[in-house]
Amino acid sequence: MQSPSDETLMEQVRDNDLDQLSTLFERYQGLLFGFLLRLTNDRDTAQDLVQNVFLRILKYRTSYQSTHPFKAWIYQLARNVYADHWKKHHVPAGDLEEAERTPTLRRAAMAGVEASYEGQDVQEAMALLPSAQREILVLHRFQGFDYAEIGEMLGCSEGAARVKAHRALEALRKIYFS
Numbered sequence: 001m002q003s004p005s006d007e008t009l010m011e012q013v014r015d016n017d018l019d020q021l022s023t024l025f026e027r028y029q030g031l032l033f034g035f036l037l038r039l040t041n042d043r044d045t046a047q048d049l050v051q052n053v054f055l056r057i058l059k060y061r062t063s064y065q066s067t068h069p070f071k072a073w074i075y076q077l078a079r080n081v082y083a084d085h086w087k088k089h090h091v092p093a094g095d096l097e098e099a100e101r102t103p104t105l106r107r108a109a110m111a112g113v114e115a116s117y118e119g120q121d122v123q124e125a126m127a128l129l130p131s132a133q134r135e136i137l138v139l140h141r142f143q144g145f146d147y148a149e150i151g152e153m154l155g156c157s158e159g160a161a162r163v164k165a166h167r168a169l170e171a172l173r174k175i176y177f178s
Contacts, residue, residue: 006070014061024074025054031143032078038138039082041127052081069149076153079135086131125176133168140165 004012006027012020029050037046056077064073126134139145139153151161 007066010061010064010070010073011066013057014064018058021054021057024057024070028074029054032074035075035078035138035143036082038123038126038142039131039135040085041123045085049078049081049085052085053078056081068152072145072149072152075139075143075145079153082135083131122172122176125172128175129168129171133164133171136161136165137168137172 003023006024009020009024013024032050032053033046036049037043040046040049053074057074060077064070126137129137136150136154139150140147145153147161147165148158150165151158154161154164156164
């Protein structure tokens with residue numbers, strides 16, 4: 001027996017059959033965690049953000065339109081959750097000493113040091129990219145979205161998404177090989 005599509009499940013959630021959300025959670029929590037972990041570089045923060053994505057699904061379930069792919073919709077929610085988190089917790093460059101005194105940020109910095117010791121130089125280089133460039137690379141290279149889907153999420157054409165991804169990859173190459 002074939003399981004219902006994501007869109008069908010979300011339509012049921014939208015119609016207040018909230019039990020179907022557990023199936024969507026099982027399908028997407030790992031994918032979203034990987035996406036948000038690559039953006040935040042902090043496991044605890046990524047877990048919290050995944051929880052926030054599913055809270056937003058509950059909150060905004062009536063806005064879901066079944067004419068759009070569910071996968072693109074949930075990743076758009078994840079992008080918004082990440083953007084909101086970043087706005088709240090962004091530390092200006094001048095406040096670096098204060099950031100080191102903050103346990104979460106200190107833990108993230110230590111995780112970055114450990115990652116470099118483990119040979120994860122690409123992740124370190126990705127962390128140096130601006131958020132928008134890092135996000136597009138993660139969506140395409142790690143999450144498997146094609147450029148048309150990314151364009152839909154970013155509100156631009158497929159060609160524009162391709163150009164943005166190319167520019168992000170070039171920026172990553174400059175950081176990585178310098």
